[in-house]
Amino acid sequence: MEKQIDARGLDCPQPVILTKKALDEMEEGKVV
Secondary structure, eight states: OBOOOOOTTOOTTHHHHHHHHHHHHSOTTOBO
16 A cells, blocks of 8 residues: 655654654555
8 A cells, every 4th residue: 555645835844754654654565
């Protein structure tokens, strides 16, 4: 399953935090 993160309009460091959280929750071989 593919996961999409919409970080438009967010100030730093929120996009980085959202990406890190998504990566931590994903299984190996999945796509962000």
